[in-house]
Amino acid sequence: MHQIAVLPGDGIGPEITREAVKVLKAVGERHQLDLDFSHHLVGGALLDAQGVALSHELVEACRRSDAVLFGAVGGPKWDHLDMQDRADHALIRLRQELNVYANLRQFRLYAGLEDASAVKADLISGGVDFIILRELSSGAYYGRPKFSEVTPSGRRAVDTIEYYDFQVERLARYGYELARQRRGRLTSMSKWNALESSRLWRDVVDEVAPIYPDVDTRHEIVDAGAMNLIQRPAEYDVIIMPNMFGDILGDEAAVLAGSIGMVPSAEIPLDGTSLYEPIHGSANDIEGKNIANPIGTILSGALMLRYSLDCPDGADDIDRAVGKVIEEGYRTADILRSPGQQRVSTSEMGDLVVEMLRE
Numbered sequence: 001m002h003q004i005a006v007l008p009g010d011g012i013g014p015e016i017t018r019e020a021v022k023v024l025k026a027v028g029e030r031h032q033l034d035l036d037f038s039h040h041l042v043g044g045a046l047l048d049a050q051g052v053a054l055s056h057e058l059v060e061a062c063r064r065s066d067a068v069l070f071g072a073v074g075g076p077k078w079d080h081l082d083m084q085d086r087a088d089h090a091l092i093r094l095r096q097e098l099n100v101y102a103n104l105r106q107f108r109l110y111a112g113l114e115d116a117s118a119v120k121a122d123l124i125s126g127g128v129d130f131i132i133l134r135e136l137s138s139g140a141y142y143g144r145p146k147f148s149e150v151t152p153s154g155r156r157a158v159d160t161i162e163y164y165d166f167q168v169e170r171l172a173r174y175g176y177e178l179a180r181q182r183r184g185r186l187t188s189m190s191k192w193n194a195l196e197s198s199r200l201w202r203d204v205v206d207e208v209a210p211i212y213p214d215v216d217t218r219h220e221i222v223d224a225g226a227m228n229l230i231q232r233p234a235e236y237d238v239i240i241m242p243n244m245f246g247d248i249l250g251d252e253a254a255v256l257a258g259s260i261g262m263v264p265s266a267e268i269p270l271d272g273t274s275l276y277e278p279i280h281g282s283a284n285d286i287e288g289k290n291i292a293n294p295i296g297t298i299l300s301g302a303l304m305l306r307y308s309l310d311c312p313d314g315a316d317d318i319d320r321a322v323g324k325v326i327e328e329g330y331r332t333a334d335i336l337r338s339p340g341q342q343r344v345s346t347s348e349m350g351d352l353v354v355e356m357l358r359e
Contacts, residue, residue, distance in 0.1 A: 001034040002309050005065040005273075007058075010044040010087060011282025012292040012346075013071025019294035019350030020069060020301040023321075026354045027305065027314040038065070042094075043073025043282075044087035053078075053090035059097045062273055067308040068098075069301065070277035075284040088282075092141075095267060098275060101137040102171055102268040104178075105250045105279055106303065107233075107257050110326045115337040116258035119230060126234030128256045131178060133238060134246025135171045136267065138163050139197075141243055161197045163242065168204040174268065175240040176212040185216045185237035189225040189245060201242060222249070229253060250279060259334040261293030264300035266307055274308050276300040290345040293332040295322055298353055321356035325349070 006021060008014035021037055028035040040058050047053050053073070062068050074088030083089060109117060109128035117124055143160030150156075172188070179186040188205045190198035202219055209217045220228065222245045229236065229249065233256050241249065254260040260280045267275040278296030286292055298318060306315035329341045330352055336343050344352065 003065040007042040009071040009073040011284040016294040016297040017071040020297040068275040072282035099270045100267040103134040104266040113258040116335040118255040130236040139243030172208040179238040183237040189222040189241040266303040276304045324356045
């Protein structure tokens, strides 16, 4: 039996995770997978119930599970709290508790969604299918010292970018393994022309590269890479980058896929339980309206099947089912563009994916 901890969270989180669970159950029936789902409060929902955004009991429940399906956390209701107590800080803390070191975001433009992309048709004519692998355990978000102060010269703030060679090496090795399973191309993006941490990054990647002679390696300065990613997306396969750069480009790249609601992610630990979530936020403004796009969460379930539950065929089935739903013209509001397309709700989109799975 596979134990899956479901953490719906806040805003649209409960709506989108509900659809992903629905799809995962259908895959379980199709592939004789015994899936056991346990549901837990997190973020603002847990704050309201227990006064904390992440509890020790919740962390232990996640550690006991084979995988975690995460919705979204945060909202204006809790934004007045100190940073470490806020609802959206629960995700950062959970990543730390699970020893997550890599964030995998998969970007794919499904046939029929070209009109939803913000990029001109000729730029995406070669297709969009790549992974951004973001280092998640260090960098600007975790480096110390980190503080703000008032000085005689004015207000001052300090963030520290710090990397050790082993942190870069383990991410690079994982990136090369992914590239070896895909199309054999790895691009490393950093800012080696200006930052010491990026010079270390580039050097360590070059030290790992000879271990994977079957994978083509290239380096790009991240600002040029951000432009190239939009202008020539078909050239990319697996892209690795430091934490903050991956955070920024990971959202930029979503325009290639048609909507941020289409993008799944996996958070990979050193060992133990992986966490799967869409890359969008809690979208509290549309909470409860049944209009959110659940596909990013559904595809996060596909990543779970592929990387945690040893069911790549089930992952492929979800990919094909989503592709067929899109091909037949069904759209949630965020990807609806043409009169001939049919608008569907969050729950209807989940039902359609299940229907295609069962055909």
